[in-house]
Amino acid sequence: MTTEFHVDAATGRISNGRFVESCNQDDRPAGCEPQLVVLHSISLPPGEFGGPDIEHLFTNCLDWDAHPYFAEIRGLEVSAHALVRRDGELVQFVPLTQRAWHAGESCFRGRQRCNDFSIGIELEGEDETPYDARQYATLTRLLRAIMHVYPAISAREIAAHSDIAPGRKTDPGPAFDWLRLYDGLGLQDGKTRNA
Numbered sequence: 001m002t003t004e005f006h007v008d009a010a011t012g013r014i015s016n017g018r019f020v021e022s023c024n025q026d027d028r029p030a031g032c033e034p035q036l037v038v039l040h041s042i043s044l045p046p047g048e049f050g051g052p053d054i055e056h057l058f059t060n061c062l063d064w065d066a067h068p069y070f071a072e073i074r075g076l077e078v079s080a081h082a083l084v085r086r087d088g089e090l091v092q093f094v095p096l097t098q099r100a101w102h103a104g105e106s107c108f109r110g111r112q113r114c115n116d117f118s119i120g121i122e123l124e125g126e127d128e129t130p131y132d133a134r135q136y137a138t139l140t141r142l143l144r145a146i147m148h149v150y151p152a153i154s155a156r157e158i159a160a161h162s163d164i165a166p167g168r169k170t171d172p173g174p175a176f177d178w179l180r181l182y183d184g185l186g187l188q189d190g191k192t193r194n195a
Helices: 055-060 068-073 131-151 180-186
Strands: 025-029 036-042 083-084 090-093 099-100 117-123 156-161
Touching: 036 131, 055 083, 083 131, 117 131, 131 180
Parallel strands: 036 117, 036 156, 083 117
Antiparallel strands: 025 099, 083 090
């Protein structure tokens, strides 16, 4: 049986996911509701999947000395609203009503500061590694739940991190199958990605 997700509009919490709160969040600007979903990819250490390091990074508990790569990101304070693991597990870190720190310097259709009005979803992966079928299934169900609560978000408002920070970011990369996502959402037309 497939687990469906539901978003509580008042709390921003997603049902049927695991909640691990990140302190790397703050209030959205007054009157600003989510109008964009930004898809990212992450693996920690790079190219390794399944460990606890992503959760540790988003909760400021990462052991900076545990891997040589971590010296490059030492002290980084970031988060995302949700993470979709390789096995399809959904982990939520920030309520959708709050601002997560995922986009950095960014612009979508001439609008700066995408963190203010976006929902950040991380996929456990890397640019060149195909994503797992279970991730597409979870992501599709999650996006449907988000779109139900935030009708301003449609397929045209689902962007790659590389779309909103071109030249600075490349994720989720060429391995991400946008057409598979559209098919999962039941879209007949493609996605127009305008940064």
